[in-house]
Amino acid sequence: GAVVSQHPSWVICKSGTSVKIECRSLDFQATTMFWYRQFPKQSLMLMATSNEGSKATYEQGVEKDKFLINHASLTLSTLTVTSAHPEDSSFYICSARVPGLASTDTQYFGPGTRLTVL
Amino acid sequence: AQTVTQSQPEMSVQEAETVTLSCTYDTSESDYYLFWYKQPPSRQMILVIRQEAYKQQNATENRFSVNFQKAAKSFSLKISDSQLGDAAMYFCAYYSGAGSYQLTFGKGTKLSVIP
Numbered sequence: 001g002a003v004v005s006q007h008p009s010w011v012i013c014k015s016g017t018s019v020k021i022e023c024r025s026l027d028f029q030a031t032t033m034f035w036y037r038q039f040p041k042q043s044l045m046l047m048a049t050s051n052e053g054s055k056a057t058y059e060q061g062v063e064k065d066k067f068l069i070n071h072a073s074l075t076l077s078t079l080t081v082t083s084a085h086p087e088d089s090s091f092y093i094c095s096a097r098v099p100g101l102a103s104t105d106t107q108y109f110g111p112g113t114r115l116t117v118l
Numbered sequence: 119a120q121t122v123t124q125s126q127p128e129m130s131v132q133e134a135e136t137v138t139l140s141c142t143y144d145t146s147e148s149d150y151y152l153f154w155y156k157q158p159p160s161r162q163m164i165l166v167i168r169q170e171a172y173k174q175q176n177a178t179e180n181r182f183s184v185n186f187q188k189a190a191k192s193f194s195l196k197i198s199d200s201q202l203g204d205a206a207m208y209f210c211a212y213y214s215g216a217g218s219y220q221l222t223f224g225k226g227t228k229l230s231v232i233p
């Protein structure tokens with residue numbers, strides 16, 4: 001199956017700093033990537049949809065100025081948490097859509113990034 | 119908007135036994151896809167099985183099979199011969215065929231496997 005990587009897997013930062021998380025599709029080109037946030041013992045919450053070469057589409061309630069998403073190439077999307085605060089601590093997961101017909105459309109997930117803001 | 123409901127927050131099964139996880143969904147669309155994803159303690163989301171709504175035949179993947187009841191909007195997952203490695207959170211997900219490419223997840227069911 002398709003492989004998606006995320007880096008870093010774990011990051012601790014001080015309040016007020018910015019953190020960048022990378023999501024890469026390793027063996028396929030992903031025109032669309034997704035960013036999710038997951039709180040402990042809860043489901044995945046979609047934050048934004050990232051399309052290569054265009055602006056990301058954010059879900060209602062997600063601050064686009066705080067969570068900057070860039071999808072500069074067909075294999076890389078980045079999420080930057082700007083001026084991070086303790087309430088931004090969470091598990092962030094990306095996924096990449098394997099392009100093709102809807103009948104074969106599948107999302108593959110990265111291993112996630114645990115962000116802790118002190 | 120589509121909704122996905124998993125009514126069982128936690129389930130347990132004896133090793134080698136069979137367990138069924140429930141999922142219902144609500145949609146007005148005719149073209150859609152349904153998935154079960156597994157999230158073990160490592161938190162890596164793993165695709166378990168998918169079902170196309172236009173297919174009447176239930177999908178199977180080795181020990182995993184689904185019971186897809188389109189009229190009832192039900193999509194349950196059956197795990198046969200349960201193994202310790204099956205212990206995980208299981209998420210049911212809905213995928214629209216209308217082109218949004220977004221997955222809508224249920225709240226998940228935590229499955230424990232008892233040796």
